Amino acid sequence: MKKHLKLYFTENLDELLNYLHGRIEHFGITGNSVELTRTLCQFGCYNLLISNHHTVDVIYKFIKKEYEMNSLGERERASATRFLALYSVFEGYTKEALQYYKESQQLFWSLDLFEEEFMMLTEAYSWLYIWMNNQEEMHYCLQRMKYIQDTIKPPIEFINTIEPPPITRKLDIEYYYRYIIKKNWKINEKYVNSKNRIHLIYMIPALCMKLMNADHDQEMLQQTAFTLLANVNQFKHPFYKAYIYFIVGNALRDNSYILKAKELFLLNDVTDMAELCDAEKNIFSKVKKRSSKLTFKLFGNFEVYIGEKQITLTKWERKKAEELLLYLLVQPNLQALKDVIMDKFYADENYKKASNRIYVLIHTINNKIKNVIENDKPFISIMNGFIRIDHNQIEEIDVLNYLKLLSVGRLLWSDDQMAAIELFNKARKIYHNQVIPDMYYISWLEQFREDIKQKHTKMLNFLLKNTTNAEMINSLFVELIDCDPLNETSVKNYIAYLLGQSHYIKAKEIFQRYARTLKEELGLDVSAELKSLMDVVK
8 A cells, every 4th residue: 555655646647557457466366355346446546537438437337336235345335435436526426426425534534544545535625625615525624634644654745735725716716726737736747748648637737827828828828728628628527627618718718618617517516616607707807808919800801800899901002011911820820931931922032132122011010000009019020030920919810710720620539529520610600711802813822722721621521421410411511512612522412412312402403503603604514424413303
């Protein structure tokens, strides 16, 4: 147990799991059923913390059956109720968890199993009582752990890392948040980049702290928020997930995530946090009050906003200044090499002349932005050979937001398809057929538009392959054809689907519209293959 204790409180969960696995094999061979059951319960608890759901479910079925058959001795039952309590917390069964923890506390106390009781108390404190803001049980856990620390030799040092959260979460949500993330876990950087990282214990808290610190950088804030969602959706603990939804919803100012958080809090009787989801004041209130940052809408006509107010950037003395602004707005990290820009904008000029022209364009943009935003810092600057936009003056860029949703959705697909589909659907709402359609004959912009269209088409086709909902299928086909009206493959697939559903009139309507568009735009007739597909209608 001493080695188990040391590994637990130094958070060396990889080695701890290997150690317990070896003990399970040992007790299985020697036939020590009591220690086998107790070790199996400990093994289940730590697999819960790393979200190893398959292993946990197997252990749960066995332990739950033994518990209900009342075939366990007191030592086994103490460990079993510890595991069943933690399992219930992670499944969102609050009432069951409270009952199991009460029984576990009584059994450990009567048996003087101090070490395992201490671990059970830390789990109850961190994963249930804090989230429910149960002050009475939190106080009991702290006092009991202090007693155990003073009793066991050598003393347990873990108690020094625990401090009570503020009495009322509503009064200081930022402190409470930092307590949950920073105090309950020691963020160990070696796990963050490890292939086998324990992302629930280390990766997510690290991302949360990064999100808090990204408040000044909108680009980093959005990227971190989406990455955080991609990770946290793999986690079963309802309060932890709800709290992440809450802070991400506020960070992105996306009420759908806040409503998800509220729903989870209400389901688990965490009423004060549910009320906080409706409150105007929260940890990101400063973000909400910003009114001096620019929002750029590039889908459809070029529009610029400060907060909810649209502003006008017209009468560009130099048309290439507007083009340079748009070029930088769609670049990763809002920056590009100066030499690359010079080559794109002034390929026929000598280096010195092209460089001077670029400086003039930057000066023009900065003056125009300065007239509409209160900020002494230049909007665009040159540093280390890069021309870059100041992230701190940007609230949001719809095209980049769209691309991030696609990227995170793809990364998330293998772990959480429902969450990935949700992100794809958010991207669908942002998308528009054209990026700045009123600007023509700009080669890089034409290529960017084509790239966006291909990404969107690929995403829609991907969703089509992974849905059986008739309404969704129709919507996706309509969007596909709207995205690229001359794409015969999309039209043919949609008509084939409609015919398969016996929607002959609709199929004929789609066919005639496509034939008319093809004739008007390209002067071509539909293919023989598509005509033959329509023979069934005749």
